[in-house]
Amino acid sequence: MLVHVLRRLGGAAAVLWAAFTVSYLILYLLPSDPVAIMLDQGAGGERVDPVRVAELRARHGFDQGPVQQYLTLLGRTLTGDLGTSISSGAPVAGLIADAFPETAKLAGLALVLGLAGGVGIATLASWTRATWLRDLLLALPPLGVAVPGFWVGLVLLHLFSFTWFLFPAVGNEGFASLVLPAVTLAVGLSAVVAQVLSQGLREAWRAPYVETVFAKGAGRGRVLGAHVARNGSLPTVTVLGVLVGNLLGGTVVVETVFSRQGFGRLVENAVTTQDIPVVQGLVVVAAAVFVGTSLLVDLVHPLLDPRVLTGARPAGPGPGGA
Template sequence: MTRYLLRRILQAVFVLWAAFTVSFVILYLLPGDAVSAKLGGGEAGLSVTPEQLAAAKAEYGLDDPLPLQYGKRLLAALQGDFGRSIATGDDATNMVVSALPPTLAVTGFALVLAILFGGGIAFAGTLTRHRWLGNLLLALPPLGISLPPFWVGLLLVQFFSFQLRLLPALGSNGFESLILPAITLAIPTGAIIGQVLAKSLRTQLAEPYAEIALAKGASRSRVHFGHLLRNAAVPTLTIAGVVAGNLIAGSVITETVFSRDGLGRVTSSAVTAQDIPVVQAVIVLAALVFVVINLLVDLVYPLLDPRIRHRETADA
């Protein structure tokens, strides 16, 4: 188990390093830079001399050779320091960390709704004895996956906010403001979870042990929850770890649609301004959330299926 955990931790460290390195290369290959955009400012008649531009770039370390910039930023990032925002001058790490709680509130609520939505549809669709009802329920996850989140968000605002006037359309005040953004994120996420879980349950339902349990008189619900769920949970847990990590990325669109404070707004502003320190802090944070979730998933695997632990031991 120790080797299993150590291997997963080393993989997580490699993913974080790769996220930092790839984002660094891509951001510096983009045309233009944040310093020029900031000094240009878009103001009529504003002129900047080459000396002023060079001094501003030197202040942010952008005049160093690219390998030297990479080495300095990597060493600083290992200490949690991503530099100062070029657009605002604030500490990039503090900007991202302070914007994280509202985003975690939405994504956490969305994940709970997604599990309830996806799991409920998968169990109801495979548990019912009415084939037409099962087919109808199991057609919902592919539909949910195909719906663009921004379109779903606009529809929810139009119906629940403007027509029924039940929930606020914009803002970050109170629990009510979480509901529509969380539903917007939960629909595609729950649809993926439901589709994978339904497929796994149907596969397990066709196995001999399930048929034997049913033949002995066990109810379908008992077979589902007592026998099938444990085996069907492994592939579902895998995809749940992936989509849970992707919720951070989905929050960028959702928070923009609902005008919420959070990581999405910070990311949108930083990308528009080509604010490299802030963008890199967001990317590494998203990668960190992703690897932590998947590391937890990897640790749960052996608890659900001891054969995974045995395979890891044999491979070692």
């Protein structure tokens, strides 16, 4: 188990380093000058003072060579210093900390709704003996994956905000403003969960130990709850880290559609003004959330299925026992 933990920690550190390095290469080596662009936007067509440009370039480290600039930024990032916003002059870490709570609430509610919907669809499809109902339920996940998230958000806005006036269309005021954005995010998440879980449950139902458990007198409900669900859900647990990481990226589009303050608005403003320190800070934080969630899943997985550590396959009724 210790070797497994150390290997995963090393992999997580490597992914974070790669995310930082790639974002630096893409953002800081662009041919444009973010300081000049920012000053041009605020000058209203007037001539920009070259001395002012040089001063700001030196303040933000753009006057250094690529290697020195990279090492300086990497060293600061390792200490938690993500730099200073070019457009506002505020610490990037503070901007992200201010935006994170609203995005976290949205992602958390979307995760709850997505898991509830995905698990419900997959479980009912696995449980029912009605072929038409099972086929109908199994047709929903591919549809949910194929539908663009922004389109779902616009449809929900049209129906529940502009037609029936049940939920606010924009803003961050109260729980009601969270519902439509969270449902928009949850549609794609629940589709993936339902697709992976239903496949896992189908394979678990076909396992030899299921017949053994039935032969011992267990009912269909006990077999599903104590054996099939436990073994069939392991692939879903594996991809859960990826899904949670993708939620953070999905909030950027959803928060823009619903005009919510959060990561989405921060990303939009940073990209528009080419505020490179903010963009890279958001990339690093998003990568850290993704890696942290995946690492947590990797560490929990062996507790649910010890065979992960040994590579062994079940010979009997699996982790659920008989």
